[in-house]
Amino acid sequence: QKEVEQNSGPLSVPEGAIASLNCTYSDRVSQSFFWYRQYSGKSPELIMSIYSNGDKEDGRFTAQLNKASQYVSLLIRDSQPSDSATYLCAVNKIRQLTFGSGTQLTVLP
C-alpha cells in the first residue's frame, strides 16, 4: 500500500464548477496535511495546510480532513482555467513530508 495515494487523473471540470481532489494516507500517526500545486514545467508551491479534523477554507480553496478515515481532500470552487495544474497531497510523519503522485486537473473554458 502506498503511503500517500491520489488518483492520478486527469480530472477535467468545466469552468465555474467545483473540482474535488482526494487523498488517502496509510499511517495513523500523521499529524499534518498539505496541498501543493505544480504547474507544468514549474516547481510545487504550497496552497493549503490542515491539522485538525473538519474543513479549512482559504478563498476558493477548502481543505477537508478526516483522520478516522485517513482521508484528506481539496475542493476548488468556481474553478478557473488558471487552476489547471497537478495537485500534490503531502503528509508529515516524524519530520518527513511524504508526497503522493499528484492529480492532474484540467479546467475547461
Added chain:
Amino acid sequence: ETGVTQTPRHLVMGMTNKKSLKCEQHLGHNAMYWYKQSAKKPLELMFVYSLEERVENNSVPSRFSPECPNSSHLFLHLHTLQPEDSALYLCASSQDFSGQLNEKLFFGSGTQLSVL
C-alpha cells in the same frame, strides 16, 4: 534575487561524466533538501541538511553526493549516473527542520537531468 534558485535548468550528461547541481536560497532558512521527481511518481526525498549538517539520507546511491558548505548553498555532485537517474531534481528549503517549521517547503525551479 529572492526565493530558491537552481542551476542549471537543464543538463544532459553521459554515464561517465561528472557534473554538479547548485542550489541557493535567499530566505534565511536553516534547512535545505534535495528531491527527485520522476514522471508519474511521488516526489522522493534524497537528502536533508539542517544548519549545514546532513540529517537525512534516504538510501540514495553513492553516485549522488551532496554538499552543504553553508546554510544558503547546497550542491548535488553527480558521477557515473545511469539512464534511470533521468528526472527533475528539485531543491527546497524550509525555516527549520524541527517541529512544524519543516512543513512549508519553498522549491526551486529544478534541474531537468537527462542521462544518456
